[in-house]
Amino acid sequence: MDEKDEFDLQFFLPYLLNQAAEESSLAFQKIYKGRYGMLRTEWRVLFHLGMYGEMTAKEIGERAKIHKTKISRAVQKLAERRFLTRTRDEADRRLERLTLTSAGRAAYKDLRAVAQRYDAQLRSDMTPDEIAILNSALLKLAQLSPPR
Template sequence: MSFKHPTVCNDLLNYRLARLLGSSGAPIIRICEGRYGITRREWRLIAMLADFGPLSPSALADHAHTDRPLVSRAINDLVDKGLVSRIVSPDDKRRASVALTDKGRELHGELFPQTATINASVLASLSEEELKVFDHALDVLTEAAARLNQEYALTERADRHRGGSRRHLHGQATATTLSDLW
């Protein structure tokens, strides 16, 4: 395996992280869907609202690192489930923020400890020193990925209805963010 000179998928950082997320996230998905009737995306939004308090849909999408249209649909579903509510701005009736309801806070209070336990179980395979190095490496890699994402950002909008990706010079499809690569 070679992160520096990848020759197969297993050498790619994003592929390895996607595998880790898939494996460690599967129990959480089963709990979310089976016990609480919510999706992983809905859980992420609930967790962000618990961490940051009421947010505009755009700010919520930014905090959750999720596309705004997907967040909008998830907000609608969470409102229907009684887990979040929209708070209309008194200054501008066209603007609203999203906040957890009592039911949403209760769900968060039950589900977060379960998620933290699963997280701790995965991380328990690392020594204290490995955990510190891993935490620091994640910070460094996240900052580098954010810089790269800015470099590769394009001003045109993706047209996923006609091909699924943004087009670049000579009609070649290009990835728009690092998350598009995996």
């Protein structure tokens, strides 16, 4: 091949975003995995229930953009560890309402405090302007509205 390849994988945005996400989440992953034996989807389900209260698996999947089979496995694991309860919806027996147990709420509060400290640490090397630009760009890429 005589042509010089001008494509630089290191600056391909999906690759760069994935690398940044993986690298920036490693230390937090060690904590939720080490303390609670959770995988990524499990802590995300736990956090959605902690933040928003009772939800269905479908609601969590839509909000967190996680495939329903991954949500289902995470819910099963969290239920086995008694971090959440599943209750059949009276109006629609196909749905289960998910709620954190007291152990689940305690794990959420513990991990939320760790997450807040970790987030502050990640942002500490950035200026307020850099943080605002990064937040804006990431929200735009994720097609989310900025918090008000």
